[in-house]
Amino acid sequence: MAKILVIEDETEMAQGLKDNFEFDGHTVLIAGDGEQGLQMAQNTDIHLILLDIMLPKKSGLDVCKELRAMGIKTPVIMLTARGQEIDKVLGLEFGADDYITKPFSVRELLARVKAVLRRYPPVDGTAEKKIRIGKLTVNFQRYQAEDDKGEVELTHKEFDMLKYFYEHKGRVVSREQLLDDVWDYNASPTTRTIDNHILKLRKKIEINPEHPRHLLTVHGIGYKYIE
Numbered sequence: 001m002a003k004i005l006v007i008e009d010e011t012e013m014a015q016g017l018k019d020n021f022e023f024d025g026h027t028v029l030i031a032g033d034g035e036q037g038l039q040m041a042q043n044t045d046i047h048l049i050l051l052d053i054m055l056p057k058k059s060g061l062d063v064c065k066e067l068r069a070m071g072i073k074t075p076v077i078m079l080t081a082r083g084q085e086i087d088k089v090l091g092l093e094f095g096a097d098d099y100i101t102k103p104f105s106v107r108e109l110l111a112r113v114k115a116v117l118r119r120y121p122p123v124d125g126t127a128e129k130k131i132r133i134g135k136l137t138v139n140f141q142r143y144q145a146e147d148d149k150g151e152v153e154l155t156h157k158e159f160d161m162l163k164y165f166y167e168h169k170g171r172v173v174s175r176e177q178l179l180d181d182v183w184d185y186n187a188s189p190t191t192r193t194i195d196n197h198i199l200k201l202r203k204k205i206e207i208n209p210e211h212p213r214h215l216l217t218v219h220g221i222g223y224k225y226i227e
């Protein structure tokens with residue numbers, strides 16, 4: 001079970017979420033404005049953050065951006081209003097993991113929370129492991145990666161893909177498989193999105209990205225990761 005931080009100024013909404021998550025066995029903390037939220041989010045015990053965009057004192061977007069700038073990679077689900085710029089929310093600038101548009105059903109939100117927690121299971125300190133992938137050393141629990149020059153920035157999506165390839169080592173992975181398993185219900189990515197992510201990943205893991213030795217193209221099908 002996870003510890004969830006809800007950053008939301010509408011008390012009724014926050015309390016409703018708290019009740020629902022507690023019913024599911026999670027622990028819930030509530031912050032009523034952006035500044036308090038940012039402070040509480042720095043607690044390493046927190047496994048997931050539900051973050052409203054329209055908040056007093058500091059907007060949800062700024063909270064998310066500042067957390068990422070501090071190197072805090074706790075997964076974030078944004079609570080957005082219709083018409084807010086979703087691409088930006090999920091993109092590199094703000095670095096949220098998912099979003100849900102208000103008004104939403106609690107059932108839908110619970111499903112998303114479940115999916116995010118499945119992707120980022122609450123860290124068990126003893127399970128921490130560093131894995132060598134190409135020229136990178138990766139810690140999937142902490143979403144950290146480094147090469148011999150120091151830390152390498154990967155987006156959450158890039159970590160997800162890398163982990164997926166690692167778990168399917170030596171096997172051919174089709175683009176459709178990646179769309180289904182790594183992107184699940186997010187927006188509507190195309191196979192082109194996959195290819196772009198592969199190019200970016202190669203730049204980070206391959207010594208010579210033009211001639212990859214680890215993340216190989218399997219023509220007409222997809223990709224394959226080999227050690």
Ligand code: CA
Nearest residue numbers: 009052054055
């Ligand atoms: Ca609000």
